[in-house]
Amino acid sequence: VPCPLRGRAGGMDLAYVCEWEKKPKSNHCPSIPLVCAWSCRNLIAFTTDLRNEEEKDLTHMVHIIDTEHPWDAYSVNSGHTEVITCLEWDQSGSRLLSADADGHIKCWSMTDHLANSWENTVGSVVEGDPVVALSWLHNGVKLALHVEKSGASNFGEKFSRVKFSPSLTLFGGKPMEGWIAVTISGLVTVSLLKPNGQVLTATESLCRLRCRVALADVAFTGGGNIVVATSDGSSTSPVQFYKVCVSVVNEKCKIDTEILPSLFMRCTTDPARKDKYPAITHLKFLARDMSEQVLLCASNQNNSIVECWSLRKEGLPVNNIFQQISPVVGDKQPMILKWRILSATNDLDRVSAVALPKLPISLTNTDLKVANDTKFFPGLGLALAFHDGSVHIVHRLSLQMMAVFYGSSSQRPVDEPTLKRPRTAGPLVHFKAMQLSWTSLALAGVDSHGKLSMLRISPSMGHVLDMNMSLRHLLFLLEYCMVTGYDWWDILLHVQPSMVQNLVEKLHEEYMRQNAALQQVLSTRIVAMKASLCKLSSSTIARVCDYHAKLFLIAISCTLKSLLRPHFLNTPDKSPGDRLTEICSKITDVDIDKVMINLKTEEFVLEMTTLQSLQQLIQWVGDFVLYLLASLPNQGSPVRPGHSFLRDGASLGMFRELMVVIRIWGLLKPSCLPVYTATSDTQDSMSLLFRLLTKLWLCCREENHITEPDDALIDECCLLPSQLLIPNIDWLPINDGIISKLQNKQLVRLQFGKAPGLVGHTVSSQFDAFVRAPGQPKIDHLRRLHLGTYPTEECKSCTRCGCVTMLKSPNKVTAVKQWEQRWIKNCLCGGLWRKMPLSYS
Numbered sequence: 001v002p003c004p005l006r007g008r009a010g011g012m013d014l015a016y017v018c019e020w021e022k023k024p025k026s027n028h029c030p031s032i033p034l035v036c037a038w039s040c041r042n043l044i045a046f047t048t049d050l051r052n053e054e055e056k057d058l059t060h061m062v063h064i065i066d067t068e069h070p071w072d073a074y075s076v077n078s079g080h081t082e083v084i085t086c087l088e089w090d091q092s093g094s095r096l097l098s099a100d101a102d103g104h105i106k107c108w109s110m111t112d113h114l115a116n117s118w119e120n121t122v123g124s125v126v127e128g129d130p131v132v133a134l135s136w137l138h139n140g141v142k143l144a145l146h147v148e149k150s151g152a153s154n155f156g157e158k159f160s161r162v163k164f165s166p167s168l169t170l171f172g173g174k175p176m177e178g179w180i181a182v183t184i185s186g187l188v189t190v191s192l193l194k195p196n197g198q199v200l201t202a203t204e205s206l207c208r209l210r211c212r213v214a215l216a217d218v219a220f221t222g223g224g225n226i227v228v229a230t231s232d233g234s235s236t237s238p239v240q241f242y243k244v245c246v247s248v249v250n251e252k253c254k255i256d257t258e259i260l261p262s263l264f265m266r267c268t269t270d271p272a273r274k275d276k277y278p279a280i281t282h283l284k285f286l287a288r289d290m291s292e293q294v295l296l297c298a299s300n301q302n303n304s305i306v307e308c309w310s311l312r313k314e315g316l317p318v319n320n321i322f323q324q325i326s327p328v329v330g331d332k333q334p335m336i337l338k339w340r341i342l343s344a345t346n347d348l349d350r351v352s353a354v355a356l357p358k359l360p361i362s363l364t365n366t367d368l369k370v371a372n373d374t375k376f377f378p379g380l381g382l383a384l385a386f387h388d389g390s391v392h393i394v395h396r397l398s399l400q401m402m403a404v405f406y407g408s409s410s411q412r413p414v415d416e417p418t419l420k421r422p423r424t425a426g427p428l429v430h431f432k433a434m435q436l437s438w439t440s441l442a443l444a445g446v447d448s449h450g451k452l453s454m455l456r457i458s459p460s461m462g463h464v465l466d467m468n469m470s471l472r473h474l475l476f477l478l479e480y481c482m483v484t485g486y487d488w489w490d491i492l493l494h495v496q497p498s499m500v501q502n503l504v505e506k507l508h509e510e511y512m513r514q515n516a517a518l519q520q521v522l523s524t525r526i527v528a529m530k531a532s533l534c535k536l537s538s539s540t541i542a543r544v545c546d547y548h549a550k551l552f553l554i555a556i557s558c559t560l561k562s563l564l565r566p567h568f569l570n571t572p573d574k575s576p577g578d579r580l581t582e583i584c585s586k587i588t589d590v591d592i593d594k595v596m597i598n599l600k601t602e603e604f605v606l607e608m609t610t611l612q613s614l615q616q617l618i619q620w621v622g623d624f625v626l627y628l629l630a631s632l633p634n635q636g637s638p639v640r641p642g643h644s645f646l647r648d649g650a651s652l653g654m655f656r657e658l659m660v661v662i663r664i665w666g667l668l669k670p671s672c673l674p675v676y677t678a679t680s681d682t683q684d685s686m687s688l689l690f691r692l693l694t695k696l697w698l699c700c701r702e703e704n705h706i707t708e709p710d711d712a713l714i715d716e717c718c719l720l721p722s723q724l725l726i727p728n729i730d731w732l733p734i735n736d737g738i739i740s741k742l743q744n745k746q747l748v749r750l751q752f753g754k755a756p757g758l759v760g761h762t763v764s765s766q767f768d769a770f771v772r773a774p775g776q777p778k779i780d781h782l783r784r785l786h787l788g789t790y791p792t793e794e795c796k797s798c799t800r801c802g803c804v805t806m807l808k809s810p811n812k813v814t815a816v817k818q819w820e821q822r823w824i825k826n827c828l829c830g831g832l833w834r835k836m837p838l839s840y841s
Helices: 007-011 320-325 327-331 365-374 467-484 497-512 516-534 541-562 576-586 592-597 608-613 615-630 643-647 649-668 685-700 711-723 762-767 814-821
Strands: 012-019 026-029 036-038 043-052 058-066 074-077 084-089 095-100 104-110 118-125 131-136 143-145 159-161 177-183 187-193 199-205 215-220 226-231 239-249 252-263 279-287 290-299 303-315 335-344 351-355 381-386 391-395 401-405 431-436 442-447 452-457 748-751 778-780 785-788 795-798 804-806 833-835
Touching (some): 036 084, 036 431, 043 084, 058 084, 058 095, 084 131, 095 131, 104 177, 104 187, 118 187, 118 199, 131 215, 177 215, 187 252, 199 252, 252 335, 279 351, 351 442, 365 467, 467 516, 497 516, 516 541, 541 576, 541 643, 541 814, 608 615, 608 814, 615 649, 615 711, 643 649
Parallel strands (some): 351 431
Antiparallel strands (some): 012 452, 026 043, 036 043, 043 058, 058 074, 095 104, 215 226, 239 252, 279 290, 290 303, 351 381, 381 391, 795 804
């Protein structure tokens, strides 16, 4: 493994590699062409061909991994008869398109919202015509990141919405879903997904004179049009551009095309290089929503050259004769669109793959200047992989080198220019497909042996920054993920244990500067983000449990409050849940029954079966309150889970409201109350806990005026263990993902299909005290049901927090369904679900 060079080369290093096990009968070999795609939820899809030695036939496989558990690849026989030529994720990152060399396009989606179970639901076909370019239609959502505003307090200023029209809209302006593809014979095909699941497909030729299309790419304009770029593969032919308009007429899809200005690569008109690069090997728009900038690469057997072009409006100079006849013409020059070259590289080694940034960074002059001054480069670099195994990151406008990674087979540059690099015998291992992550902080490559490599890319491209600046860069990208809802795993690759405390505090400060409405929208996302940050440092590991418990508390509180119904039909201005919150915060009485009297009890009447079905959730609330109060006397130890709740007025207030609701429900159906094991028969445990909880809540209900709990309260809490049996809280397991093993910057080697042993994980050892040992009974963390030591039910676990729950619901009551709907698609922390093997114990 190469040691990363300092300076220029310090910008990239290998985080992990994952390879296929060699089997005697069948093995995975890289498909040609090999394709991969990276979704905004940090799922990576890539292709291999499964070669069966006996029958000598190839199966075209698609593999989907989440970057946190790369060994757990979900491999599916794609059913494509010919090699897969394109893979494309949609904007939500939960559906995948695959297209092959026989004109078949398939759309894959998750079965039961599981990231390791996929099915092909719909598709389209242009029989026998290989697909060379594929894209989802644009949904009209486009953000711009303004680096110059990274110090602004408002998220709306840092990440502004750009006016952008969807490719096609349904009634009422809702974007219509669908995809567009270009085939080798010069056809463009569009498929639209109607809300009822029907697919409308239309196919049209790009222009009257159809010619072979060897390379193509698709981009979108702000006005809702589609631009297609094509090349026949020869650098002596022009690169053609077409405008495509899609519409729906009488329930049928209609395509109109129009020719746009074309261009010839400059290397073909340059006398010194006239016939040097006969083939165009890469043709890409710089971004899906930047149709006015295109990247071209021309190659011969050993070398390549890369050019960047942009489409400009230019005035057409008018001949003097016309100016004399009509002065009006002379004043106003007619405008035309023309392609102009922005930049070009010198002769390079042969390019094997290109990866473009997906971060929609604003490219105004001020933004570029601030980015350069603060050394913030994510989104400004694109990656080029070479046949000698190296990777360069070059600036997307100037094509100047920003960082370099030397693969295991590529030679270090030698100082003396006279030494020619000897060509090693046989082809070198190199990346055949690469993708940048959504924040451009990581790069995934699949090489010519089918091995997957994950590279870290430093936000400053290896420039050494002071701690404060590094934190600001990471914070800016974390906020971007918080606003967009994208997964932030690739940012965690760069977080050192010493940064965690600072990042969490700064993230909270930035969040508190937003308006109340936005805070409410992001309230659970920020808690999940803090939890995943705290996992990375041994000093904050206990707080991970608190954040997950807080997410659970927020969800329970919302669900239970939503079950309350106003008594009269003419609904009052406030819902019963809001009124409960208002009354509980106004009446600070320590006696639970005095608080209860102020509520309209008829709003709390529910069916008996409903109340009984909620008992496990109610029990968790009761247990947690008891655990918190019992841990108040030794509050000096922040390494214990639960510690942060003792100072969190908002959460204690929620617990207090829930205790009141539970008390009222207990009058209707005593068996739904939490069960406590008390030493005396006459003791009213609920009111005792409520009294102590209220006193603690009063100490910290105002955030900027927190007082210490008085000695009397601490004394009473010291007595709790002698009055009630303190329960064991089932904290979430510290998760089994890869991220915590990558912090010491050592390369981790993995194998598909084999989970790595938990070796060298320092953080988890301190934590085993709180988490169940392997032989102990398992628990469904979201339903709070015990599953036994060897669960017989199929379970799913969260890729982000490791929370485990059963796949099928054991209870059909409406209230339980309402609770389960909260986490059917994603875990409460926003992570993806993956199905667990039955033997997970």
